[in-house]
Amino acid sequence: MKSLLSVALIASFSLSSAAFAAESSTKKDKKDPDRLICRSEDVLGSRLAKNKRCLTAAQWDEERRAQRTLIDRAQANNYKNN
Known part of the structure; x- marks a missing residue:
């Protein structure tokens, strides 16, 4: 019985350390601008159809900046016209 418990404890520690190692490597990858992100x-x-777009992190950031610029310009023009 003790040997079974020992094996279970060793297995749980090895799995948790493997998960921790995988988690730490993904944290480093999150800062990589060339990683691929699919959304x-x-x-x-359409209520049901969806498109899957895959871009790099840098491309998503650039798209977000471009959209924000368009929104800011539209809002600024709206205030000038009133």
Whole structure:
């Protein structure tokens, strides 16, 4: 019985250390601008259809910046017209 318990404890420690190692390597990868990120986006005019877009982290950041710039310009133009 003690040997079974010992084996179970050793297995749990080895699995937790492997999970920790995998987690620490993904933390380093999260800062990599060339990593690929896939997102599912809704299709306009459809309740069910979705598109999957895969871009690098740098491309997603650039797209977010471009959209934010367009929103800021539209809001600034709206205030000038009123």
